[in-house]
Amino acid sequence: MKIGITGATGQLGSLVVEQLKTRTEAANLVALVRSPEKVEGIEARAFDYDQPETLAGALEGVDRLLLISGNEIGQRARQHENIINAAKEAGVKSIVYTSILRADSSTISLAGEHLITENLLKDSGIPFTLLRNGxxxxxxxxxxxxxxxxxxxxxxxxxxxxxxxARVDFAEAAAVVLTSDGQEGKVYELxxxxxxxxxxxxxxxxxxxxxxxxxxxxxxxxxxxxxxxxxxxxxxxxxxxxxxxxxxxxxxxxxSKTLSQLIGRxxxxxxxxxxxxxx
Known part of the structure; x- marks a missing residue:
């Protein structure tokens, strides 16, 4: 099973990759990044959220996709839509998305784009899991x-x-979900x-x-x-x-202590x- 990780060289993504390496073979991992030359130890593919025409090809053969939310505030809903559409075209079987704590009720300004993305996932028909990170x-x-x-x-x-x-706690949670079955449809408030x-x-x-x-x-x-x-x-x-x-x-x-329950510590x-x- 191929697991794709967007933003795999970022602050969270790099930690997720390290956690995944302890749970599955490195050959099962694909880093989806703007600069593949920065990636060592796993397969890397060029992946630019703003070049939608290239995304489906980069997702070929990926079964599970970790969609780490982009860092360009104000552009993320559009960028995430590009990725979700490409995942559908490429036949990705499930998506795990890093949202925000209680995205549907939070007054934090960041929540808006996360909620839009959650709704895009619901409308896509692709099975998904929400990691609502605090x-x-x-x-x-x-x-x-x-x-x-x-x-x-x-x-x-x-x-x-x-x-x-700590970021590593959320990274470990993502790795647990990505490497275990029966996660589709779950919403984790972390x-x-x-x-x-x-x-x-x-x-x-x-x-x-x-x-x-x-x-x-x-x-x-x-x-x-x-x-x-x-x-x-x-x-x-x-x-x-x-x-x-x-x-x-x-x-x-x-x-709720959902995060510590998920990572077992x-x-x-x-x-x-x-x-x-x-x-």
Missing amino acids: WYTENYTASVAGVVEAGALVGSSGEGKISSA AGDEAYTKVELAAEISKQSGKDIPYQELAEADYASALAEMGLPEPIAAAIASWDVSASKGDLYDD PTTPLADTVKAALS
Whole structure:
């Protein structure tokens, strides 16, 4: 059985490939990427979401497809439609899609394109599985060094609890689903075992860095301005600030422990991911 992985050289995709190698032969894997020359150890095929006429050929012989959502916000619904249409043409037997936690009710702006994609999958007639991934802890810890340097963690999440998990946890979940039968039609709401507020995140950073890092709550507009001053493009800064407001409403909280049940182990503790970021 051939398993195709889109975005296989990306932050999540590369981890999925490593997890899959522990569960199936490398010969069963196909990396579907913009730059095949960057792939080592498995077959790689050129795969550009914006060149729909080439996609069906690249999917020839693929039985199960992991569709990792694209990273171009605003373009993803169109790009995903290109891939789903190509999968249908190529005879792909099932698709596993990385969506977002509670895509059908979340106020997070990212949810819209995910929900469109979920509906495209439903309309395609191809059997599919939804991995509704919660927040990656690395979304926060990637900027830990800057937070320590600045002396404060800022945001607009209030007392909202965040049930994040490390990328590797979500990657392992994808590998489990891709290598097991009977997954078609399932919708997994995936999140970390432990939930924390940004106040608690700041406390963990303080503990591990040895510096007092308080959490500073800002109005959404002020947080967006602060992010823009740090060099982020204004639309991205505004989006990140809005996601924090969604976190304050509980959109990143989930206590079902579905993720740890699926991978058969506890999700990676926040402390471990903070430690890795600081090192």
